Amino acid sequence: MLARETFYDVIRRQGISRRSFAKFCTLTAASMGLGEAHAATIAHAMETKPRIPVLWLHGLECTCCSESFIRSAHPLVRDVVLSMISLDYNDTLMAAAGHQAEAILDEIREEYKGNYIAAVEGNPPLNEDGMYCISGGRPFVEKLKEVCGDAKAVISWGSCASWGCVQAARPNPTQATPVHKVITDKPVIKVPGCPPIAEVMTGVITYIVTFDRLPTLDAQGRPLMFYSQRVHDKCYRRPHFNAGQFAETFDDEGARKGYCLYKVGCRGPTTYNACSTVRWNEGVSFPIQSGHGCVGCSEDAFWDNGPFYDRLAKVGAFGIESNADRIGLAAAGVVTAGIAAHAALSAVKRMVHKPGVGAEDKNLASLDGEPK
Amino acid sequence: MSTLPRAPADGLHESASAPDFLTPATAPGSAGVVAPKDLRGVADLPTDERPVGAKQTAIYVYDMPVRAWHWVNALCIVVLAITGYLIANPPAAAPGEAFERSLMGNIRLIHFTAGQILAIALLARFVWMFFGNRYAHQLFCPPIWRRQWWAEVWFEAKWYAFLVRDPKKYIGHNPFAALMMFAFFVLPCVFMVLSGMALYSMGTGVDSWQHAAFGWMLTLFGNPMTLQTLHHLGMWVLVIFSILHIYAAIHEEMWSRQSMISTIVSGWRMFRDNAR
Amino acid sequence: MSALRTANGFELDNSGRRIVVDPVTRIEGHLRIEVNVDDDNVIRNAVSTGAMWRGLEVILKGRDPRDAWAFTQRICGVCTGTHALTSVRAVEDALGIMIPENANTIRNMMQLAQYVQDHLIHFYHLHALDWVDVVSALNADPQATSALQQSLSPWPLSSPGYFRDLQNRLQRFVDSGQLGPFRNGYWGHPAYRLPPEANLMAVAHYLEALDFQKEIAKIHTIFGGKNPHPNWLVGGVPSPLNLDGVGAVGGVNMERLNLVKKVIDDSIVFTEQVYLPDLIAIASFYKDWTYGGGISAQNLLSYGDIPARANDYTANGLLLPRGAIIDGKLDEVHEVDLKQRDDIQEFVSHAWYSYADESQGLHPFDGVTEANFVLGPNTQGSKTRIEAVDEAAKYSWIKSPRWRGRPMEVGPLARFVIGYAQGKPEFKEPVDKTLTDLGLPLPALFSTLGRTAARGLEAQWAAHTLLDFHEKLIARIQNGDLTTASSLKWSPDTWPETAEGAGFTEAPRGALGHWVRIEQGKIANYQAIVPTTWNAGPRDAQGNIGPYEASLLDTPMADPEQPLEILRTLHSFDPCLACATHVLDAEGSTRSAVQVR
Structure with a gap:
């Protein structure tokens, strides 16, 4: 039967002394809420565990x-x-x-x-x-x-x-x-x-x-x-976000100065990941540092939050696809137009018919709208 | 029908076929009973409080905290909508040292401040439901389980659609208005507070009380970005509500049988045709 | 079927013993291979089954074309970036977007870095164990290994002590009984021919290459922010250049360019002092293992890549050659046009999709795709327990693409042979030199080893070409050109109502094409034909077998239970199955044909 290289063998081989190993075991025992006596148990486990x-x-x-x-x-x-x-x-x-x-x-x-x-x-x-x-x-x-x-x-x-x-x-x-x-x-x-x-x-x-x-x-x-903080929380361009300094398009003045990429769609404010701290490939860079907004790739269903280059995600309803602002503005417009029409009609009705007159018998009596 | 007595008010009668919903139900205290003090006729008022138009009947509907809340809300919503829109579509600050300016920071600060005021005010208004007068809970409790109430909603809807010549008279909101208030104001407001606090909690951190209390919202609809989109859509719902609300108030003031705009200022609701 | 001759001239006989290799490992994705061996254990029939399908092109429908690169990039994380580049080119072609010169330069650098990195990983980590016996390295003499290393190149990691330490570590690893990725390998297999010293040297380089490949990826990290899956941009590249202006630390600056330069220099050294010498050394022991040519001696296809100047995608403007060789006629290189409807067609008679008329192929612009997971009557096992597929019926998630009706092999070998046939010295000279060094004739190129060698030569070419483009970037900056992206047609308001385009690259594994149709600012149809679709595709209606299948034929196996020879040849193609598997309409409905204007 071949001998297995254990955790202990590995760390010894990597130049960690027996003394350090014992200390590590003690600390581990302490951190797990176990007493000094358990350090020996841990040491034993590590010495023998494959x-x-x-x-x-x-x-x-x-x-x-x-x-x-x-x-x-x-x-x-x-x-x-x-x-x-x-x-x-x-x-x-x-x-x-x-x-x-x-x-x-x-x-x-x-x-x-x-x-x-x-x-x-x-x-x-x-x-x-x-x-x-x-x-x-x-x-x-x-x-x-x-x-x-x-x-x-x-x-x-x-x-x-x-x-x-x-x-x-x-x-x-x-x-x-x-x-x-x-x-x-x-x-x-x-x-x-x-x-x-x-x-x-x-x-x-x-x-x-x-x-x-x-x-x-x-x-x-x-x-x-x-994953406990957002890309945004530790982004090195965060000061520009707070200041209100943004790249408006790719390769513009702001982009070259390293301004915040929020307006070209960066998802950093809603993405939990370590990109802005650990960064990528031995800490060389991360998407924002290289000029492209975060696409939010560590978030659930981030693919359906597109387009990646708009601050507002596409919203699809009733067969129409648009973003929240366009939908909101359109709806507000429709409502305002409806109000204008309604007001005009009301005024006309009012001229034709004085409210309340002759209504006594039918509609007068409801007392209040709250029937508690 | 309940056997509790109903006080006849000056000119405000129940119809012979007074429906079931008009009867007092389960609310504590005197709620449900049209207490004489709430339905005082003009004659009961001190002279200096007597509204113009002596033949009208006035009822004290919106007590002071409710009126204050209304106007605080109005202000908050205006501020929140503007700053919220700007957060999604930020204006460009001047170039230069980032630490010297805080345009986005200030917009967000105002947004967060107004949002928290709105949240606390909503909470306070909710609590006031239990302490205020008998109309104070109407906003939060539309009796959607009552068929007759829905009939009233339908009736008022028909009046707004010019299908009925005359509206009924209501001391509080008419049922249609109450439904609209609940569906397009109360619920969106609660959603905006919850989602807003959840989005805010991303900044305060996952170990903050905000995250503990509201963090669950972040993933309720998928991911935080989706919640952000919905929060933004919610802003538009409230904007559209506000437009309708203001119009409805003007419309009622002009063409219904009771006062509206002055009521939310003074608290007194006037019934113009009571004298007849 | 028992014995027959295919339309493209291969003898098939499925009467012998059936051997199944599933999963094929050290590839990307899921591939199943079945072969029949005769009484002498020679492969007489081969069946390649793509065993996964993800439906990315369906998912792309209705999305913003500017986002498409990110979706298609996720087709493959091994050749990461290649699909994204193909996608932005397809969208730019459709919308008539011109990119700045610097963007072309930076894109080329990312693509070339991908070649170097991907070829290196492929050779050492996906392919080497087909030739190198790790356990045999324990018997090597470190002194002799050192001498071997020093005879091959001036690579500094060559001392006897270095190899002794490594051997000791390897010994302890083996002694631990936990062999990790080397567990159940084919150690001691008679098809391994390297002496222990060469094995030890190769194991050392396996680990060194594992350390070094992550360095090459840093070129992607600098320009694209991360690797795997760097960021790209329709209209240019996302990384701005800012050498000495305000906020230069926010863009690609001198420090960044220096890091790129260092990676390039190191890449040249590694490919020339480690990769190529290893390749030649290993090849010299396997010179007479001449199997695996398949259809490479007949039909080869390359779309070409690396445009010397921005926006010039003509054959003459591309540094990697474009063209097709058919029927083994090296003296004639045919022109290739991705939009020519009769040239590129996909067939589904043996793939799990259905057409109205499955005897006909369809150009990707006309792409009709309907899933049809049915197994043939001679399938052994059940729907969810396939023991052997029925190759007379449908048997793969991969379609069969054909160029003018022919199966084509794509990849580094195709690129080099086409470049060779075009008489381009940058391809002809290294090929001739390699063949001379090994004492082999030109036809030796059409083999498993030929593919592997072409890949190594291409890595060297790519590393040097990287340097050229780095210098070009410096020269443009010198002349004051810092532009990296064009926003002129960024807004969908500037796009035509409908548009369609084709984009292409040469992925590390071969010719890659994307076809996109845009309507009202959204993707109406998206199709991709990828290298592994060309290489791993199943039979077609005429019975032509695909490159994988053809390459396995006539290969003798030392022990059919230990399919080392099969792995060797398959790996020489560098299979990428996530790429290869095709598309299905969400509702399974037939797509309407798209007309080319």
């Missing part, structure tokens, strides 16, 4: 989440894969294919029942008996339910798994369904974004590995550590 297996499934998706994951700079994804987790199944990276690949799912489910993480990229379509996404000759949704069924927890990578994303945009022809609506009996951690930021993805994974617990989630199931 790397946590991760089964990473792909449903209807575009693989941008896997691509983003491998962009992680800290930690480098090579270290995540070689030292922190055991990425036993990922269609995009794994060596095995066909039944050698599918066998891994069964092996891990059996060997690590309740102790592995199911990471899901993409979502299952439910129309046509699920056959809009076929894996191993059967509907992906079946595979998803099996793998998640024995998992310790489920990570919904990206907006596809978290919300449905682009294939679930109106009219959602395949009935693409987010993971938490199919998997209802396991904790589901949503890491939305199209894709999520690489370091957010590895941050969530390493948090789970490091602290051996799931991150604190908000009411929507997103980790608070990355």
Whole structure:
């Protein structure tokens, strides 16, 4: 039997001393509300525990989440894969294919029942008996339910798994369904974004590995550590927003000066994500810094809030599509015209007929309009 | 029919076939009873309070807090609509150092201030329902479960549509007006307060009491952007309501059988044809 | 069927043992392959099934054409940006929008960076494990590995200590028993031929490439704000240039351009000192593994890309060649026109869609799409438990596109061969040099390895061309041109009532086209034919098999239970299935034909 490299081996190899390790265990025990005595338990667990297996499934998706994951700079994804987790199944990276690949799912489910993480990229379509996404000759949704069924927890990578994303945009022809609506009996951690930021993805994974617990989630199931504030809240162009200095069109004077992109449709004020702080690709930039408004890709149903370049989303009703201001103005216009007509008619009636005269018998008597 | 006595008022009779809804129902206290003090004839008034036109009958309908609330509301809604529109379609500030100017910041500050005043006033007005006079709860409680009331709504609607020659007389809102007030003012106002506070809570943070209290609104319709769109549409609903409301008040003042505009200033409702 | 000869000249025989590979991994999306092998384990029949469908083109109907790039970009996160670029070009073509010169330059830089990054990831992380035995690397001598590395290139990570450390880490990893992505791989498979030292070197570069690919992506991050899925703009690019004006820190400034320059320089070094030497070294061990050519020796198609000047999309204005080679005649390169209705057509006789007349193909402007998930009578299993598909009936979510009735192979090999046939030195010289270095004749190009080699050569070309465009951008800025976007036709008020257009790029995987029709400022119809549709498409009404299917034929398998040879050839196409799968009308109703004006 081969010896497994444990968490302890890994951190020792990465140059962390035994002393630091003991201290870490003590702090962990303290932070979990456990006494000093439990530090030894934690240390023991970490010294003997294998790397946590991760089964990473792909449903209807575009693989941008896997691509983003491998962009992680800290930690480098090579270290995540070689030292922190055991990425036993990922269609995009794994060596095995066909039944050698599918066998891994069964092996891990059996060997690590309740102790592995199911990471899901993409979502299952439910129309046509699920056959809009076929894996191993059967509907992906079946595979998803099996793998998640024995998992310790489920990570919904990206907006596809978290919300449905682009294939679930109106009219959602395949009935693409987010993971938490199919998997209802396991904790589901949503890491939305199209894709999520690489370091957010590895941050969530390493948090789970490091602290051996799931991150604190908000009411929507997103980790608070990355999704508790809006892009707007920490945007470096926020002073220009407060000042009222905006780019009016792309490449205008304001755009070149780095003014706020609110008027060219930025969704930062309604988007919870870490883009303006963690930023992208090792902190190089984020959409607003590169001149394009946030499109809100980490929000549920953001695709149906278009056009992306208008402050006001398109509103569709009664077969007419417009925005709130145009609808409001048109309605106000109609109402005003109606009032003018009504007033004119009332005046005419008034000239023809004095109100009240002769009405005594019929209509006079209702006392008040409030029948309590 | 209830057996509670109904006070005959000067010139304001119940019809022989007084419908069921006119009877006192479940409201506490004397509500439902047309108390003589509320239906005082002009003759009961001190001379200096006596409205012009001696033959009219006047009833004290809108007590002071209600009138104050009305005008605070009116002001808030005007301010909120203007600033709200500007938040969605902001004017450009002068270039230069961002820290020196706060145009958008000020517009938002005014919007938030007016919004919170509106919210508190709405809450206070709601509470006043339990302390004010018997007309104070009418705004919040249209008796939509009563068929007869709907018949009255229909009757008034026909009057507005010139299908009926004469309206009935009401001390408070007529049923049609009450329905309009509830559907196009009270409900939108509540929605605007809830959605406004929810949108505001995105700024105060997910750990704020605002978010705890109103954050659920953010995802009720999908995402915060959708709520923002609905909040903006709500502004237009209230703008259109205001136009109709003002027109209806002028219309009633001119052509109905009771006063309107002066009532919301003085609180007294006049019935012009009572003398006949 | 038992044995037959297809219209395009391939012998098929499905009487032998059926082997199913599902899922095919190390690709984008969901692909299923079924083959029949004869008694000698040689593949005699191949069936390619696209196993997913998302319906993006349906979702696009009724939306703002300026938003379309964002939707279509989500067709694929691997070749991220390519669909977006194709989409903005289609919309600009429809609306007659001219983009500024700098916008063209920046778009080219993003597209070229995508080639370098995507080809690198493909070679090392999606393809290398078909040639490289990771476990064998444990037996390598670090000293000898170092000598091997130093004989190949001046790449500095070449010391014996470096390789020893790596080998130790690998040893511990294997000893842990948790092999992660290498679990259940085909280690020790007889089709692996590299010596342990070459394997160790390749594993080192697998990890180095994993570190480096994220650097290349920074070019997207600078101009598009993020990667994957950077931002694009109809009418130009969203990132303004501001070198030394007020607020220069808000735009693309000197620091940003320096970072771009560094990434370009590093890309050139990495492709020339690591990628290409590895390619040649690995190829030299597999020289006689000449399988996988398929239809590449017959029919090749490229739309061309990288316009040298803004708004010039003619064949002569494109740096990547445009043209078609048919029936193996390299001396004649045909002109390609995306709007020519008789040239590009899609067939559905073997795809899960239906046409009124399925013997006919339809141009994307006439796109009729109706889902029809039916399985043939000889299907084994049930609707939700497919054990073997019936290739005589419908069997894929991918349509069969044809150019003048022929299945066409697209991709880097097609681009290089077409450029070669056109006598362009930037394509001819590296091809000739590579063939000479390996001692191979020109026909050796039409193979699995040929595809893989063309991709490497293209990465090198792209890295150098990136530098050219960086210099061009600097020169334009020098001359005072900072414009990056045109707002002239930004407002829908300026658009015609109806308009239609076609946009194209060469995606890393091959020719990519989008066709859009705009009515009253909204998308009325949107169609895409993507590289993997060309390559992975099923049979057509005439029985012509597609490039994937053809490429697998006649390949001997060492062990049909371990389908390494199949993976090798499929991976050489760099499959992207999310791209390939096509569209369905929401109600399943037939779309009205669109007339080209």
